[in-house]
Amino acid sequence: MPLLPKRFERLQAVLNGRMANLTVLLEGVEKPHNLSAILRSCDAVGALEAHVVSLKGRVRTFNSTAQGSQKWVPLRDHSSIENACQHLRKQGFRLFGTQLGVNAIDYRQCDFTGPTAFVLGAEKWGLTDTASAVVDQSIFIPMGGMVQSLNVSVAAAILLFEALRQRQQAELVPCNGEGLTPDQYEKILFEWSYPQVASWCNDIQRPYPILNELGEIIEQLPRTLKLRC
Template sequence: MPLLPRRFERLKSVLNHRMADLTVLLEHVEKPHNLSAILRSCDAVGALEAHAVSFSGRPRTYNSTAQGSQKWVPLNDHPDIETAIKVLKAKGFRLYGTHLGTNARDYRDCDFTGPTAFVLGAEKWGLSDQARDLMDEALFIPMRGMVQSLNVSVATATLLFESLRQRQTAGVAPSRGEGLTTEHYQRLLLEWSYPEVAAWCREQNRPYPDLNEQGELMEELPRTVKLRC
């Protein structure tokens, strides 16, 4: 079935606001409703992807809270927290770990307009000591009640939307695709618009076809591939 123009415009509109320099790293966050809610928040603010270190042997599941957001925000797995942090730091991210340490700063006093990764720990015990030691900065969300912590998905949403607010105020929140490289933007647009064609191209180890302004494929593909669309 041809891609409807309004669907193509919707996909471009979402991609135009995606930010490759905003992400989260989850350490042993396992509960399906928390994972689902976190990915939904990532999608809502325009974070391109998320990262996770999980317990081995535990299958990952999502529930209806995700509303399908796991399709649009990839969750990249890492074997351990040290490897995950090395990967993010190599990409230029500043890592903010959430915990109540003596040197932790109020999240509202931090600058999230640059490449930012929020690192959050398991539901019961928070970040591991190893993760805390590897953070660039510790932060906390002030509490006024008897309980001194938020649910991990609520904390993630609070931090992500503060980052978006700061970027909008500073005029650096993308609106025309500038949050991604041109090559990355075009690749994702094809994968989102024609996932079956993208999968076939990867199987054949061949470049993706170009799209015109209306979202139509600019290359004649085998009939068997067209039927998948």
Template sequence: MPLLPRRFERLQSVLNHRMGDLTVVMEQVDKPHNLSAILRTCDAVGVLEAHVVSLPGRPRTFNNTAKGSQKWVPLQPHPSIEGCLQGLKDQGFRIYGTHLSVDAVDYRDCDFTGPSCFLMGAEKWGMSDEALALVDQPLFIPMTGMVQSLNVSVAAATLLFEALRQRERAGKVPSAGEGIPGGADAYQRILFEWAYPQVADWCRREGRPYPALTEEGEIAEDLPRTLKLRY
């Protein structure tokens, strides 16, 4: 079935607001509910992609909490937390991690308008020493209750929406796709994969470029009939 124009417009609108310079790293956050909830928040805020370092042999699964957000926010796996965080730092990201230490500051006093990464540690024991060594700024979320910690997905949502609030106030939220690293080519690639995932898979298997799209979102190329029946 061809993609409806209003659906294509919706995909464009969402992609236009995606931010490639705001991300989350989940270190051993393997519970399906938490993983799903964090990705759902990433989608709501406009995060382009997230990152994960899982326990060895632990599969990454999602539940209904995600509401399909894993289709719109790619979760990039990494073999080690050191390699993941150093790679992001090399790209200019500042790493923030929730950790109660003498150097920790109130999250509301931080500036998240530049390239920002929130490091979220495991549900029971928090971030590892290896991860903490690469954090640029530890921070805390003030609380007045008996329990001095939040569920990891709630903490991630608190930080992400504060980053969005700051960026909205500073006029730094993308509106026309300028937040996509790689420019127009990367934008068109992601848009095609969102619009026609089955065709994108076929193109990758065939080692061929994605077909062009019309302004209405139709594929401007004659594809095999068997492929047309799948989209």
């Protein structure tokens, strides 16, 4: 069935605020509750996607905490922390690793208005020595209690919303899709609007159909193809 105009407008409104230059890189974060909560925070601030280096042999799952956020914030897999960091650096990201250490600084002293990736470690162990060595800046979140660490999903939310606050203050939060390239915008809008059609196009390696201003596909497609969101 065709996409309803109000649904299309909602998808456009959310995509208009997405930022390709804000993300998280998760190293060994496996618990469904934490993964789900982090993706929900990414969706809330407008991060386009998240990245992960998973433990070998672990099956990734999400729970109700995500509220479906994994549909809107893709989780990109990387084979190693070195490859993940190299991938992000090639895109111009500055890597901020959360850890306690002599070189770590208060996260509130950092500038997150440029391309920013927060690197967060596993729930129990934090970042590995390898990850700690490759980040650009180590940061910490000051705490006054007996326990000197936060749940990884809580730490991610604090950092992401600080980045959003700084960008709002600097008037750098996109509102008309300028946080993405035009090609990114068109591709993601179609995938959000017609996921089944997008999957069919990818399977047969053909371009996505063009949408009109109402979100309608202006092309005759096979009758057997169901047009659903």
